[in-house]
Amino acid sequence: MQKLEKFEIRTDLALEANEQVNKSDTKLKGIIVKEDHNKKLGVLVTRLTVTNKMGEKAINKPMGNYITIESQKLASGDEEYNNQISEIIAKNILELIKEHLTKKKLSILVVGLGNRDVTPDSLGPDVVDNIFIDRHYNEEGDIVLSGMVPGVMAQTGMETAEIIKGIVNEAKPDIVIAIDALAARNSSRLNTTVQLSDKGIHPGSGVGNHRTGITQETIGVPVIAIGVPTVIDAPTIVNDTMENLIKAFSTSKELQGLVKTLSDFTPTEKYNLIKEIISPEMADMYVTPKDVDATIKRIGYTLSDAINIAAGKK
Amino acid sequence: MQKLEKFEIRTDLALEANEQVNKSDTKLKGIIVKEDHNKKLGVLVTRLTVTNKMGEKAINKPMGNYITIESQKLASGDEEYNNQISEIIAKNILELIKEHLTKKKLSILVVGLGNRDVTPDSLGPDVVDNIFIDRHYNEEGDIVLSGMVPGVMAQTGMETAEIIKGIVNEAKPDIVIAIDALAARNSSRLNTTVQLSDKGIHPGSGVGNHRTGITQETIGVPVIAIGVPTVIDAPTIVNDTMENLIKAFSTSKELQGLVKTLSDFTPTEKYNLIKEIISPEMADMYVTPKDVDATIKRIGYTLSDAINIAAGKK
Amino acid sequence: MQKLEKFEIRTDLALEANEQVNKSDTKLKGIIVKEDHNKKLGVLVTRLTVTNKMGEKAINKPMGNYITIESQKLASGDEEYNNQISEIIAKNILELIKEHLTKKKLSILVVGLGNRDVTPDSLGPDVVDNIFIDRHYNEEGDIVLSGMVPGVMAQTGMETAEIIKGIVNEAKPDIVIAIDALAARNSSRLNTTVQLSDKGIHPGSGVGNHRTGITQETIGVPVIAIGVPTVIDAPTIVNDTMENLIKAFSTSKELQGLVKTLSDFTPTEKYNLIKEIISPEMADMYVTPKDVDATIKRIGYTLSDAINIAAGKK
């Protein structure tokens, strides 16, 4: 068995990375967290800022702002509820791009990452389909929107970052907003969490696993990333079940050994252990609920509405 | 922990059910199995017939014929290979309907079960999209084809069996061929196995879990079922990983207890144990490969071709 | 040239049929028309009732209620405007089914007619995709909704009426609401008119030309038809151009003959003349705007919202 790297924490959500770290190192510097709880809506907004290299190393995310919006009803609320969530997301998008809002006419390119033909990975394309695109005729607006669905490498034969960089070079938007479906590392986050970040999309993220990052460094303009976990990482489901098994067996004398052994592992170590023993072909699998079509439609609509609101289109 | 029912074997594949049984009861009567190995193509065709009540009880499948066609390259072969597989499937479809072929004009209704909007569950609708439908104008053919995509209950609010029965009553086909995506209970069967049966689709089968069976009893005409596992049942992936874990730990003295305890379980008992401790929300989840769109397209084409060939349309 | 039948008026819109008739016969009995103009929204609601056989014969529509809702902004209004139109349509749906509303639990089957794969004909399927289906779990609601997309004959090999009748026999809804895309006989009606009727869909209607009617007589329960012209009939576009040509040429002495000849024709006679001389293959063609995808999406959403509102789902 390969030696487990102590800090090799792999999750697309900064919040989750931070939770894992806190358990072993509570006096972490370089990470500021502010929570804002809207009890009426049942929404928790967490603003996490990575301020220095120490913070970067601790949670394995680059310096920048990470806003997490959590709601148990993200995929199941009624239309009015969704509208209120859209308003909250819109406000937070504006917060992340506020320094650019002074520009007379801000041109935003919305990129829908993922594979349109694989339901849980179609969130990004779905969002772009519902954006009020107006770059080609809007003469006056403060913000003009363009949109793009680059496809995935199996469809195009090209790196997604390559495609976006090329288009950015020609169309010269001021900012890119990239929407992506993520693989949750914790079942409870599935379809309940939206992460906004001003640091783009990093390699290995997303249901479709982008090989190259989509960041200001790779494409040339700032990238606001909007990610929602819509599938669960296969090892996660095994790990969660294992925990249940250990609890169930913890009174059995014969199994004390296993319980003791596994109790010594940190969550990360346990996850990595599972990842090693899971069948290799499972690495390319994900776990998805049966009603994923309805979920994606709902969340996609909430996100496109949020972007339309932020851009003053509705 | 709920007491495990000895014979509660739940798999859509008769072959798999039979494998599990053989281990505990080798002198099984009422089940006849014939294998036909095409080494050149790497295809194994297994004809399993349940001939009496004892057989029915043993593998929990009604009396009838179950033909399993296995090929590792079902989803990855080239066009020529797929054509040969289509020919083999076509021949076996004809075998299952041979008693009806004496009819002057045989009317077959092809029903694509599953949800068109959820990629791994869209196999049935995909197949129907590529069938050469000719019931409405073919005056002469020996076999005429009609087709139907009934949708799933979340889309229609109706039982699929209700919809099919109604249409059968009006359109009066002689036979229904129902195509369905299945949830594999064994990862190695994923996208490698086609099961044909002359006994229809049973409750609880399929990615989308039909509540009522689609059988001659419920819809009024014989039902040939064609099923392909396109997703893996969530407990299966945990179970498989567990086996790997136990193997890895089997030399550890501390874990002898666990190994011993689990070794006493039959595969069915182990699967049911996992199913109990898996988080309840996982019951509605399935595991799917990332490139499921390409796989479904390929297998769907192979199956629609098989039906078109069997019906003399190409 | 075949003799033109005097009263062979062929349009799916009762309002249009009535307009054509009025010109030659102003004292028509058996037809009652009431207009209701909402100037603020720019919406004209016309309630036309055919009360006896004379009315039936005059406009070639069976006795019943025909409500036409006209708005120039049906496909181009903003979300708030669309919501208001949905409310108006909902109110009129309820008016047409008011006698059934006394039933304790009213079961409505919404049928999306047309071909999902041909954009202007996909209005019906689009509407059903956005209906809040709840027949399978709603225990309490006053109205429960089920939904169905039967497909077109080229896809199924079966008459649409056959399919619907079969499903109605099994699922036993109290009413069917059938949504269909129509071919306009007047370019100004394209995407601006919604017709509701309590007399179902008649043969030859719709973009896809249903061969059999979908009416209480053919399927067994009352049918509320909702139709929107989304394409233009090919002869219409020729006819309209011809009129322009005649106007342009009316001052030319040489062409006085043509002008005079054509002036003697009623609109119906002119249309039928065009229909005869148009190339035969054009009979299966329709004229559609280039941005038909956006139009269908918008109108589909407005209609599904209307049905959801009428059924108390939002």
Place this chain on the structure above:
Amino acid sequence: MQKLEKFEIRTDLALEANEQVNKSDTKLKGIIVKEDHNKKLGVLVTRLTVTNKMGEKAINKPMGNYITIESQKLASGDEEYNNQISEIIAKNILELIKEHLTKKKLSILVVGLGNRDVTPDSLGPDVVDNIFIDRHYNEEGDIVLSGMVPGVMAQTGMETAEIIKGIVNEAKPDIVIAIDALAARNSSRLNTTVQLSDKGIHPGSGVGNHRTGITQETIGVPVIAIGVPTVIDAPTIVNDTMENLIKAFSTSKELQGLVKTLSDFTPTEKYNLIKEIISPEMADMYVTPKDVDATIKRIGYTLSDAINIAAGKK
């Protein structure tokens, strides 16, 4: 009425442009035409080369090669027939790119122009969906393929040429093959004609009317254009009907004037006359057959097969 420009011939097909010209100027220089008739298949291949400025001016097409493949059964043949057509198209694609075939590893980007959501305009996207993309993993092939569906301006807010140019700059293919659905100017060409050209796509071409050309000049690498008329231009249908009307009326004394007047017009003048008197909103309309979904699927498959064959993928 605006004065009609003598040479303003507007058709995407060089062959059609050439036909119109021949009538008035039979000794045209600068245009070489070679016909190759495969009687067994009923296929006519016409190779038209524009060799100098005189030719350019005559048919309003830039110097280059234009290959037209005509078959009445393009959309209605069986699978075997389609395969033979694919072989013919493949051979002609190779002819147009033969000077590039000496390159060790030729990288071709296949671009599917048009709107995926409007059936007759979805030919390009359909073709790309069925190309064997291998640029991302093929280490050895002589030809590697990448693919892209850029969308239309209403969806992206960007010029299609802008998007393609950007991607070409990054991914550096040697050649672009651009597939586009065209608007026929002659009903008989609908779904029966494939035009290949080594001079790219010109402004105003296509169902969706590209504003900027997609040519070596605009995107930086040679562009092979493959176009198929899948809709008919609205004025064309009026014009065709008009011709029939005139024939029908030519014996009427009263209409001699009209017949005489219109007989003096060249086909181009007549078309332009119609275009002027047609209702302005009709300019954005097209005429399409009802079974356009089946047609696009069939032709799309034939073209993708042709490209796969040309690139040695099957």
